[in-house]
Amino acid sequence: MSSPATTAPTHTLPPPDFSDWLSPILVKELRQGLKTKAFISIFILVQVVMTLLVGMQLLALANGASRGAMVGFDGFFWAFVWIPLLVLMPARGLMAVSDEVKANTLDLVQLTRMSAFRIVLGKWVALVAQSLLLVAAVLPYAVLRYFFGQVNVVDDLSVIAIMVAVSFVFTAFTVALSSAPMVFRIIALVLFLPFMFSVGVGSLFSRGFFFFASASGSGPPVWLIATMVGLYVYLLLEIAATRIAPVSENHSARKRMTALGMAAVANVLAYTMHEDVAGMWFLLCTPIWGWIILEALCEHTVRLPSLYASWTRRGFLGRMAGRVLYPGWATALLFTGILYLAQFNAVYQISVTAGSGLTDLKQMELIVTFVLVYASAICPLPVLLLFPRVRQPIWLYVLIQALFGLLFAIASIVAGTPGVTKEVAYRWLAPFPSSALFAYMEGGTDGTPLDFYFKVTFAVVVILVAYLGFRMFKEFRAISRLEDQSKPETQEAAAPALPQS
Amino acid sequence: MDTPSAAPPEIEPPQAAASSPASPAPSPARSIAPPPPLPATLVEVRHLHRVFDNVHAVKDLNFDIHRGQVVGFIGANGAGKTTTMRIMATLDSPTSGMVKVAGVNVMDRPEKVRRLIGWMPDHYGTYSCMTVYEYLDFFARAYGFKRAERRARVEEVMDFADLLVLADRPMNKLSKGMGQRLCFGRMLLPDPEFMILDEPAAGLDPKARLEFKNLVRLLAQRGKTLFISSHILSELGEMCDTLLFIDGGKLVYHGAAETLRRGAGRASNGDSQLMVDITVLGKVEELHLWAGMNPGWSLVEQRRDGARLAVASDDLNLLAAGLKKMVNEGIPVVEFHREVRRLEDAFVDMLKKQ
Numbered sequence: 065m066s067s068p069a070t071t072a073p074t075h076t077l078p079p080p081d082f083s084d085w086l087s088p089i090l091v092k093e094l095r096q097g098l099k100t101k102a103f104i105s106i107f108i109l110v111q112v113v114m115t116l117l118v119g120m121q122l123l124a125l126a127n128g129a130s131r132g133a134m135v136g137f138d139g140f141f142w143a144f145v146w147i148p149l150l151v152l153m154p155a156r157g158l159m160a161v162s163d164e165v166k167a168n169t170l171d172l173v174q175l176t177r178m179s180a181f182r183i184v185l186g187k188w189v190a191l192v193a194q195s196l197l198l199v200a201a202v203l204p205y206a207v208l209r210y211f212f213g214q215v216n217v218v219d220d221l222s223v224i225a226i227m228v229a230v231s232f233v234f235t236a237f238t239v240a241l242s243s244a245p246m247v248f249r250i251i252a253l254v255l256f257l258p259f260m261f262s263v264g265v266g267s268l269f270s271r272g273f274f275f276f277a278s279a280s281g282s283g284p285p286v287w288l289i290a291t292m293v294g295l296y297v298y299l300l301l302e303i304a305a306t307r308i309a310p311v312s313e314n315h316s317a318r319k320r321m322t323a324l325g326m327a328a329v330a331n332v333l334a335y336t337m338h339e340d341v342a343g344m345w346f347l348l349c350t351p352i353w354g355w356i357i358l359e360a361l362c363e364h365t366v367r368l369p370s371l372y373a374s375w376t377r378r379g380f381l382g383r384m385a386g387r388v389l390y391p392g393w394a395t396a397l398l399f400t401g402i403l404y405l406a407q408f409n410a411v412y413q414i415s416v417t418a419g420s421g422l423t424d425l426k427q428m429e430l431i432v433t434f435v436l437v438y439a440s441a442i443c444p445l446p447v448l449l450l451f452p453r454v455r456q457p458i459w460l461y462v463l464i465q466a467l468f469g470l471l472f473a474i475a476s477i478v479a480g481t482p483g484v485t486k487e488v489a490y491r492w493l494a495p496f497p498s499s500a501l502f503a504y505m506e507g508g509t510d511g512t513p514l515d516f517y518f519k520v521t522f523a524v525v526v527i528l529v530a531y532l533g534f535r536m537f538k539e540f541r542a543i544s545r546l547e548d549q550s551k552p553e554t555q556e557a558a559a560p561a562l563p564q565s
Numbered sequence: 566m567d568t569p570s571a572a573p574p575e576i577e578p579p580q581a582a583a584s585s586p587a588s589p590a591p592s593p594a595r596s597i598a599p600p601p602p603l604p605a606t607l608v609e610v611r612h613l614h615r616v617f618d619n620v621h622a623v624k625d626l627n628f629d630i631h632r633g634q635v636v637g638f639i640g641a642n643g644a645g646k647t648t649t650m651r652i653m654a655t656l657d658s659p660t661s662g663m664v665k666v667a668g669v670n671v672m673d674r675p676e677k678v679r680r681l682i683g684w685m686p687d688h689y690g691t692y693s694c695m696t697v698y699e700y701l702d703f704f705a706r707a708y709g710f711k712r713a714e715r716r717a718r719v720e721e722v723m724d725f726a727d728l729l730v731l732a733d734r735p736m737n738k739l740s741k742g743m744g745q746r747l748c749f750g751r752m753l754l755p756d757p758e759f760m761i762l763d764e765p766a767a768g769l770d771p772k773a774r775l776e777f778k779n780l781v782r783l784l785a786q787r788g789k790t791l792f793i794s795s796h797i798l799s800e801l802g803e804m805c806d807t808l809l810f811i812d813g814g815k816l817v818y819h820g821a822a823e824t825l826r827r828g829a830g831r832a833s834n835g836d837s838q839l840m841v842d843i844t845v846l847g848k849v850e851e852l853h854l855w856a857g858m859n860p861g862w863s864l865v866e867q868r869r870d871g872a873r874l875a876v877a878s879d880d881l882n883l884l885a886a887g888l889k890k891m892v893n894e895g896i897p898v899v900e901f902h903r904e905v906r907r908l909e910d911a912f913v914d915m916l917k918k919q
Contacts, residue, residue: 077720077732078698084715088706092695095703099694167690171656172751175679176707311658312675370673 089178089186090193097190102156106148110198113144114205122212141209145202145224149231153195157238158249160187161304170308180309184239184301191235199228229293236300243307245456284344292348295326299352306359311366314374316359316391320399323356327406334413342414346407353407357400357441362448362457365392365539369549376547383547387540393445394539397532400441408434432518436504439497439525440468445532468498475503487517494520497528607632607759607790608653613662615648615814622648624814626662630759630792630807635785637801637822638794639912640811646794647687649811650763653792654684666759683757687764687794689748691737697747698723698732701754708755718754726750726780742773749780760784762793766800778804798908808908812916825911839879843891844871844900852896862887871900 082091097103121137161184164170173183206224210217237256241249299322306315326349333342375386388399412430444464448457471493479489486507493499500521608630615623623645630636640646651657653664655675664671666678692700701722705715723729726746731739739747745765752760766774781791781804795801801808802822810818810825818825845852849871856864856874861883866873876884884903892898 077716077723078696080712080716084706084711088703091706092692092699092703095699096692096694164690167692168686168688169690169692171654171686172684172689172704173707175654175656175682175684176704176755177676177679177709178707310655310675312673368673 087182087186087189088176089173089183090189093187093190094193097156097194102152103194106152107198107201110144110148111201114141114202117141117144118205118208121209125212138215141205142223146227148198149195149227150234153191153198154231154234154238156194157188157191157235158242158253160184160191160239161242161308162246162249163242165308174308174310180305180313181301181315183308184243184304188236188239188297188301191239192232195228195231195235199224229289232293233296233300236297240300240304243304285341288341288345288348295322295349295352298322299355303355303359312368312371314366314371314389314391316363316395317389319356320360320389323353323403324399324406326352327403327410330410331406331413334410334417339414339418342410342417346410346414353403357396357403358458358461360391360396360399361393361441361445362461363391363393363396364452364457365390365394365543367542367546369546371550372543372547373550376550386543386547390543392539392543393448394536394543397442397445397536401438404434404438404441432504433501435525436497436501436521439521439528440465440501442532443468443497443528446528449535465498468496469502471496471499472502475499476506491517494518495524497521497525605631607667608792609663609665610649610653611663611665613649613652613664614660615645615652615657616660622814623652623659626811626814626816628809628816628819630790632758632790633785633788634807635781635791635793635805637798637805637808638792638811639796639798639801639808640794641796644796644811645814646796646811647763650684650761650792650794654682654761655679656684680755681758683752683755683760685748685752685760685762685765687767689744689751691739691744693737695736696733697728697736697739700736700747701728701751704751704754710754722750722753725753725783727776741768742770742776745769745773745777746780749777757789759790760792762791764794764796766795766797774800798912802908810912810915818912818915822908825908825915839876839881839884840865840904840906841874841876841884842871842900842902842904843874843898846897846899848895848897852891855891855894855896859887859890873904 082094117137117140121134121141124134124137161170164173170183174180178186202224206217206220209215209220241252244252299319302315302319302322306319309315330342330346330349333345372386372390375382375390378385387395388402389395408430411434412427415426415430444461447464448454448460451457451460454460475489475493478484479486486503490500490503493503494517500517503517606629610626610628613623613626614621626645626649638646638650648657652659653666653671655671655678658672667681669677669681671678695703698719701719702715705719710718720729723732726749728743728746728750731743731747734743736744736747749762749765752762766777769777778800781793784791785804793801793805798808805822807820808818808822808825809816843852849867849869852872853864853867856862856872861877863875863877864872865875876887878884888898888901
């Protein structure tokens with residue numbers, strides 16, 4: 065054992081490689097990723113296949129083959145672009161977080177100054193950087209096909225651009241999945257793999273659909289697609305970060321602010337843009353909103369005063385904002401209500417723009433729908449509150465909603481029997497908001513929202529909201545105490561100052 | 566025996582604590598008032614409980630760790646050592662109770678605590694396709710070191726942990742001892758004030774154990790506070806100022822190793838006593854009689870060629886006087902041995918008494 069004071073280092077260290085401005089986790093992932101057999105194999109395979117394919121295609125064309133005879137070559141060419149981009153490279157994300165957890169290395173990384181989000185972001189960036197390397201390797205062949213293969217290079221590049229964008233989202237999805245328990249990963253993968261393949265194949269046949277549709281003004285604008293790709297990637301990475309972050313990191317606030325921001329944009333678009341654009345925005349935002357609401361309603365209140373300090377410092381307004389943004393089901397009740405109000409306003413405005421005004425009946429239906437949607441979202445909460453120690457409340461929430469779905473399915477079967485009307489079959493669903501919503505969406509009340517069916521449903525909704533409101537205010541009192549404890553003077557009295565190092 | 570809640574003897578906080586081997590040179594003295602002395606207690610653990618489903622892994626732990634101490638944390642497998650250490654390292658949450666490091670609650674402000682601690686887990690994970698240097702460079706980046714400073718830091722730590730010769734070796738091809746040195750080096754990168762080491766010497770060969778002990782000694786000399794767990798008592802007894810014994814999630818002893826050795830040798834009434842092993846040339850019966858007739862001496866165990874006797878005092882002068890009297894009275898003593906109890910025996914005796 066040598067002491068540095070007595071022995072000078074005699075071994076030289078490797079020369080510096082990656083720059084300092086790159087995230088440490090990105091550097092680490094690139095150092096590892098670029099050396100893995102998986103990446104090297106995929107890279108070499110793509111190169112070999114591309115060389116053969118394009119070479120054969122060019123030879124055939126040189127021998128007088130027509131462009132129409134090249135469809136088979138095109139199919140192989142694109143298959144060897146989308147399989148690595150949309151399947152193989154994103155699939156590497158499936159082990160991104162789980163490998164670290166299994167190898168007992170995540171703890172060590174988390175003890176450094178890196179936040180959970182920076183860790184997953186670094187992993188995602190490293191994977192997409194490797195995907196982009198593959199794309200860069202394919203580009204010369206696309207250019208060769210343009211010069212010698214009589215193909216439209218703009219068409220080719222637009223398809224590659226779409227594939228890259230989809231690959232970004234798929235990779236974020238697999239990184240998010242890698243933070244989930246094994247059972248969940250398997251289920252999600254079984255459901256998702258066919259989707260991955262269908263998107264890959266679909267992008268082949270829709271060749272540049274989005275690009276040309278946008279150029280002609282008849283499809284979603286490029287900025288909307290780009291923004292959505294960014295939002296989906298962000299949300300998926302936030303999901304992964306939430307799972308590995310310590311409870312003292314408030315990820316709820318970020319996600320909820322994102323959801324509210326998206327609702328605000330929906331309103332702005334509804335007032336200022338064509339209803340198709342606003343509608344498309346709303347439609348694409350819906351899964352994000354749904355997931356954020358689901359996570360928010362299934363959260364427990366965090367009993368750590370430090371978590372409330374940054375909001376308490378902002379005074380009264382900070383505390384009020386905290387009532388919507390702190391983690392926990394109680395604040396989620398308010399958050400969900402505000403989000404649905406914003407969504408309602410956007411949908412109302414889109415409907416007005418599209419239909420040049422709404423009839424009273426349509427307005428009433430819209431109100432009824434949103435009230436039922438809100439009630440459906442919060443109705444599992446009383447059951448969740450009965451089991452505060454459940455580790456995965458999201459599963460319990462989903463189970464309760466599935467039971468409501470089952471009730472509706474039974475009612476549908478009953479409604480299908482001769483001599484039974486939907487009105488009669490669905491009547492007993494009235495006390496269950498989610499089942500009632502399904503029935504309403506299916507048209508079981510003949511479009512008359514204020515009949516007996518809805519009187520019962522609304523009575524249940526009022527009782528539900530009153531009960532949860534009562535529990536919410538009790539929870540808010542506990543949050544107020546935590547806010548008081550989080551004040552700097554309280555903290556200083558409780559703990560001596562940190563030593564100067 | 567010391568009670569679990571009893572505070573260990575006060576120690577002086579390190580005056581002008583020397584910088585760690587890898588820490589940057591101290592800045593020149595400035596004409597400002599010296600900072601106030603740091604509080605002696607670095608870590609406070611109060612009423613700590615941790616329950617996993619139906620397993621109560623940690624039960625009402627209370628202890629303090631003072632600055633500059635090397636503390637051994639001992640217990641059988643499953644006693645709750647790792648759980649306690651993970652909570653102290655901000656990696657787990659207690660069911661109830663509190664841990665403070667330098668006055669900061671580990672649950673409340675983990676990010677502040679993390680700047681003060683180094684953590685060496687019992688099983689450190691390896692990364693594939695990564696060399697020893699790349700591993701340390703990654704963590705140095707993650708701790709915020711930049712450019713030349715990072716390189717110098719990594720080099721110093723590698724030199725201190727004797728890793729320079731392994732710089733280009735893939736980290737998943739290291740032996741257990743090399744791997745532990747690498748993990749130790751990683752822990753030193755941010756120059757932590759308080760280091761938590763979970764079973765650091767487990768699985769090491771004798772040479773690697775010796776090297777590890779030397780590393781611990783070097784850090785202790787530089788005023789660092791170390792909290793080391795093990796289920797091998799002898800190796801901790803030599804390194805640590807203070808020992809904490811945990812059994813079934815409960816703290817059963819908190820004090821110095823020497824105190825434990827002596828404490829465990831107390832008579833049933835709680836008085837101090839020494840154990841001696843005497844071999845005589847014939848006249849065994851006379852020795853047994855002598856022990857029965859002389860006040861302060863008692864026969865513990867008869868043997869064919871001698872006896873094991875207890876002296877009701879830990880005063881070595883009284884022991885010497887007793888032996889002299891024994892020889893003067895014609896007992897043919899050919900061999901005398903004062904028993905120094907092994908920590909393992911002391912621990913087992915203590916558990917029996919519990």
